[in-house]
Amino acid sequence: MNKQYVLGIDIGGTNTVIGVVDARGNVMGVTSIKTQKQACFSDYIDDIYEESQKLIESLNVSDSIQGIGVGAPNANYYSGTIENAANLRWKGSLPLSQLLYDKFGLPVACTNDANAAAIGEMTYGAARGMKNFVMITLGTGLGSGIVANGQVLYGSDGFAGELGHIIVKRNNGRLCGCGRIGCLECYCSATGVARTAREFLDRDESPSMLRKIPVDEITSKDVYDAAVNGDSIAKEIFDYTGRILGEAFADFAVFSSPEAFIIFGGLAKAGNLLIEPIKEAMEKNILFLWRNKIKILRSELKDTDAAVLGASALGWEAGNQN
Amino acid sequence: MNKQYVLGIDIGGTNTVIGVVDARGNVMGVTSIKTQKQACFSDYIDDIYEESQKLIESLNVSDSIQGIGVGAPNANYYSGTIENAANLRWKGSLPLSQLLYDKFGLPVACTNDANAAAIGEMTYGAARGMKNFVMITLGTGLGSGIVANGQVLYGSDGFAGELGHIIVKRNNGRLCGCGRIGCLECYCSATGVARTAREFLDRDESPSMLRKIPVDEITSKDVYDAAVNGDSIAKEIFDYTGRILGEAFADFAVFSSPEAFIIFGGLAKAGNLLIEPIKEAMEKNILFLWRNKIKILRSELKDTDAAVLGASALGWEAGNQN
Numbered sequence: 001m002n003k004q005y006v007l008g009i010d011i012g013g014t015n016t017v018i019g020v021v022d023a024r025g026n027v028m029g030v031t032s033i034k035t036q037k038q039a040c041f042s043d044y045i046d047d048i049y050e051e052s053q054k055l056i057e058s059l060n061v062s063d064s065i066q067g068i069g070v071g072a073p074n075a076n077y078y079s080g081t082i083e084n085a086a087n088l089r090w091k092g093s094l095p096l097s098q099l100l101y102d103k104f105g106l107p108v109a110c111t112n113d114a115n116a117a118a119i120g121e122m123t124y125g126a127a128r129g130m131k132n133f134v135m136i137t138l139g140t141g142l143g144s145g146i147v148a149n150g151q152v153l154y155g156s157d158g159f160a161g162e163l164g165h166i167i168v169k170r171n172n173g174r175l176c177g178c179g180r181i182g183c184l185e186c187y188c189s190a191t192g193v194a195r196t197a198r199e200f201l202d203r204d205e206s207p208s209m210l211r212k213i214p215v216d217e218i219t220s221k222d223v224y225d226a227a228v229n230g231d232s233i234a235k236e237i238f239d240y241t242g243r244i245l246g247e248a249f250a251d252f253a254v255f256s257s258p259e260a261f262i263i264f265g266g267l268a269k270a271g272n273l274l275i276e277p278i279k280e281a282m283e284k285n286i287l288f289l290w291r292n293k294i295k296i297l298r299s300e301l302k303d304t305d306a307a308v309l310g311a312s313a314l315g316w317e318a319g320n321q322n
Numbered sequence: 323m324n325k326q327y328v329l330g331i332d333i334g335g336t337n338t339v340i341g342v343v344d345a346r347g348n349v350m351g352v353t354s355i356k357t358q359k360q361a362c363f364s365d366y367i368d369d370i371y372e373e374s375q376k377l378i379e380s381l382n383v384s385d386s387i388q389g390i391g392v393g394a395p396n397a398n399y400y401s402g403t404i405e406n407a408a409n410l411r412w413k414g415s416l417p418l419s420q421l422l423y424d425k426f427g428l429p430v431a432c433t434n435d436a437n438a439a440a441i442g443e444m445t446y447g448a449a450r451g452m453k454n455f456v457m458i459t460l461g462t463g464l465g466s467g468i469v470a471n472g473q474v475l476y477g478s479d480g481f482a483g484e485l486g487h488i489i490v491k492r493n494n495g496r497l498c499g500c501g502r503i504g505c506l507e508c509y510c511s512a513t514g515v516a517r518t519a520r521e522f523l524d525r526d527e528s529p530s531m532l533r534k535i536p537v538d539e540i541t542s543k544d545v546y547d548a549a550v551n552g553d554s555i556a557k558e559i560f561d562y563t564g565r566i567l568g569e570a571f572a573d574f575a576v577f578s579s580p581e582a583f584i585i586f587g588g589l590a591k592a593g594n595l596l597i598e599p600i601k602e603a604m605e606k607n608i609l610f611l612w613r614n615k616i617k618i619l620r621s622e623l624k625d626t627d628a629a630v631l632g633a634s635a636l637g638w639e640a641g642n643q644n
Contacts, residue, residue, distance in 0.1 A: 132478040146577070148475050148482070155470065155579025156454040157611075162576040165609045170569070178609055247492070254484040255468070255577050257477025287487045287500055289479075 003066035006319065007052060007106075008312025010113075011035060011072035013087035018052050019308035020059055023316070025124030027305045031055045041090040042099060049103040067107040067319030068100055071116030071311035076158035080110055086177075109318035113137065113307065115152050115161065117264055117299070118145025119317070120310030125300040126262050133260045134252060136163070136245075138267035141177070142185035142192075148256050163252065164189070168244055188245040190266050193220035196237045208233040224270050238273045245274075246281025253282075253290045264299035264306065271298070325388035328641065329374060329428070330634025332435075333357060333394035335409035340374050341630035342381055345638070347446030349627045353377045363412040364421060371425040389429040389641030390422055393438030393633035398480035402432055408499075431640035435459065435629065437474050437483065439586055439621070440467025441639070442632030447622040448584050455582045456574060458485070458567075460589035463499070464507035464514075470578050485574065486511070490566055510567040512588050515542035518559050530555040546592050560595045567596075568603025575604075575612045586621035586628065593620065 005028065010017045012035060019030040033051050038044040056062055073085040080097025082088065097108040111119075118135035121127040127135075127147070135145040142164030146153040153160045164185035165178055173182020174195060186192050197210060197218045209226040210218055210233060226234035249261055267274065275296050283291060301309050327350065332339045334357060341352040355373050360366040378384055395407040402419025404410065419430040433441070440457035443449040449457075453472040459465040464486030468475040475482045486507035487500055495504020496517060508514050519532060519540045531548040532540055532555060548556035571583055589596065597618050605613060623631050 132482075148470060148477065149473060151471060153470050153475075153578055156581045157579055157615075159611050160454075160470070160577065160579035162609060162611070165576050166573045167569070167607065180607070180609070247489070251488045252577075254487050255482065255574075256475055257479055257482035259478045285489065285502070287484060287502070289481050289484070293479075 003064050003319065005061050005064050006066055006312045006315030007056075007068045007104075008308040008310070008315060009048065009052075009068065009070045010116075010307035010311045011070065011075075011082075011088075012307070013073070016048060017308050018048065018055060019305070019312060020055060020061060020065070021309060021312035021315075025120075025301075025309055027308060028061070029055050029059045030305075030308060036089050039089070041094050044090075045096075045099040045103060048100070052104075065106055067109070067315040067317075068104060069116070069119075069311045069314030069316070069318060070096060070100070070108065070110035071113045071307060071314070072096060072110055073112065075110040075112050077109065077111040077115070077152070077154050078158040080108065082110075107318040109314045111152070111154075111158075111314060112143065113310070114143030115145040115154075116310035116314060117143075117301075117306065118147050118152055118262075118310075119313040120301055120306065121262055121264075121299060122147060122150075123313035123316070124309055126297045127260065130259050132256060133258045133262055134163070134256065136261055136263045137265040138189055138263060139265040140189060140191055142189045146256055146258075153256070163248070166248060166251070168248060184244070184248050188241055188248070188267075190220040193223055193237060193241055193267065194218055196240055197223050197234075200233055200237055200240075206233065210234060220267055220270075224273065227270075227273050235273070238270060239277045241267075242274050242277025243281040246278040246283075247285050249278065249282045249294075249296075250285035250287070253286055253294055257290065258294060260295035260297050262297045262299055264301070268298055325386050325641065327383050327386050328388050328634045328637030329378075329390045329426075330630040330632070330637060331370065331374075331390065331392045332438075332629035332633045333392065333397075333404075333410075334629070335395070338370060339630050340370065340377060341627070341634060342377060342383060342387070343631060343634035343637075347442075347623075347631055349630060350383070351377050351381045352627075352630060358411050361411070363416050366412075367421040367425060370422070374426075387428060389431070389637040389639075390426060391438070391441075391633045391636030391638070391640060392418060392422070392430065392432035393435045393629060393636070394418060394432055395435065397432040397434050399431065399433040399437070399474070399476050400480040402430065404432075429640040431636045433474070433476075433636060434465065435632070436465030437467040437476075438632035438636055439465075439623075439628065440469050440474055440584075440632075441635040442623055442628065443584055443586070443621060444469060444472075445635035445638065446631055448619045449582070452581050454578060455580045455584055456485070456578065458583055458585045460511055460585060460587040462511060462513055464511045468578055468580075475578070485570070488570060488573070490570060506566070506570050510563055510570070510589075512542040515545055515559060515563055515589065516540055518562055519545050519556075522555055522559055522562075528555065532556060542589055542592075546595065549592075549595050557595070560592060561599045563589075564596050564599025565603040568600040568605075569607050571600065571604045571616075571618075572607035572609070575608055575616055579612065580616060582617035582619050584619045584621055586623070590620055
């Protein structure tokens with residue numbers, strides 16, 4: 001019998017979304033559970049199993065699941081474990097793939113959210129047909145998944161591709177959650193945009209729509225709305241963010257010579273407000289070998305499905321190894 | 323009949339060195355010709371062929387050559403061409419692999435010097451058994467070869483791994499040969515060390531053995547000799563060079579999560595004078611995931627043979643594809 005579906009599981013800090021996906025990236029059905037309800041990790045795995053079974057039975061695809069792909073914070077492709085994820089209640093090293101395999105009896109592969117997004121984009125999205133590209137997820141932080149020669153780059157320990165932690169300001173940089181100073185994600189992420197807004201508004205008294213919002217409550221969405229309405233400080237914030245990201249992209253190019261950078265996540269919705277300054281700074285700073293050669297693309301995965309699609313794409317890989 | 327040898331060809335700006343190498347990395351015999359004698363590139367290929375045949379016949383291994391590996395400036399693994407090499411007299415795109423294949427009738431693979439060094443190190447040297455490492459060649463410039471998952475990273479166009487052109491000083495940086503400002507190789511290379519020497523000697527009048535040498539003639543070897551003899555400015559020059567390189571290594575780590583950085587080339591001979599400050603700066607700047615985990619190693623290939631060994635290692639790959 002043809003096994004034409006995979007199960008994609010996206011583990012977030014709040015919700016765990018489970019979907020059944022076909023080879024073309026159609027989400028046949030989707031369900032979700034609260035991630036942090038259970039004190040014990042294996043009870044949480046039981047919850048995933050029960051909810052998945054309901055979904056699978058409702059779709060009548062019980063014998064057609066080829067494998068399971070999971071995207072989860074700090075998930076390690078090599079070990080199949082979640083390692084000390086800051087936004088989950090269970091600490092230490094969690095045997096995610098093993099426990100799921102024990103319950104489902106299906107091949108399981110897991111990786112972190114950004115690598116899952118890269119695989120999703122390569123399987124169903126903007127990177128179809130590409131063998132070399134870099135996925136950049138611009139959410140609360142900056143995540144990345146690097147694809148080289150058609151494979152996700154995992155490195156010696158499964159943790160390759162933490163491009164949010166390149167240091168872009170060695171002097172007077174912002175303090176990063178990782179404890180160091182000046183990391184890229186302190187500037188180029190939703191949080192980074194909000195920090196830039198506070199800094200820029202604090203510089204002087206020039207007028208801005210953003211001044212109507214208490215300064216500590218300004219989000220990247222507020223900055224976007226103001227920029228779209230012509231606010232010059234808001235536009236300047238996107239120019240600044242895009243410039244730093246474009247300079248970083250020029251440096252990333254010398255590493256893996258990608259065909260494209262694909263941006264994804266909340267901040268990527270800013271579209272040309274962000275992409276134009278990225279392109280300008282990247283071209284201005286890039287080595288002649290790559291001038292006018294590397295594309296900046298937006299993800300082609302539908303927002304609501306993207307995380308599950310990314311995770312599911314890994315399920316094909318898991319299934320094919322068996 | 324067992325084909326137990328490969329031909330390694332190292333094309334430099336001055337000399338072209340040709341060697342016959344066995345599977346353990348023993349150089350059975352070596353010869354060389356002047357690179358730039360012929361005005362026509364195909365005449366140069368004929369010279370290589372004739373000199374190689376003499377060597378092969380003298381070793382009595384005519385039927386035992388499995389393939390040919392070539393390391394050359396700007397050589398592209400995908401296309402088998404040399405592309406606009408600054409230090410060669412023939413311009414444009416040179417069909418290196420095709421012409422050699424036509425003459426020898428043997429499989430040929432070529433790549434640039436730094437990638438060849440990486441493959442050499444993986445086949446015969448310090449990287450045996452490693453699947454993820456970064457080779458850094460510290461010569462006139464800074465070259466690099468990145469190995470990920472056991473494969474050299476070539477990227478979309480064959481030019482991946484130009485780490486000498488990461489920008490490390492965006493403000494007041496040094497002018498690089500590539501036309502941009504502040505590239506890593508302006509600081510961390512033999513030329514970079516000489517430039518640093520001129521800058522540091524120009525700062526003030528403090529005593530240094532280096533002041534005996536006309537300032538424009540100081541080489542990195544002079545700085546090394548002075549440092550070994552306790553000269554404090556010379557030591558400071560190595561500390562400065564090592565610090566910039568170590569900061570860059572910390573950034574490179576987040577990209578491919580290597581087991582080791584392997585340094586090679588003239589400047590690598592400075593040993594701990596350079597390695598100690600590299601280690602200190604790398605550990606100070608690295609993301610917690612990799613703290614005290616990444617080795618800094620010196621090449622284990624014998625200096626005189628290294629270039630030919632690196633090139634030859636690619637010959638096995640070429641031979642195995644046929």
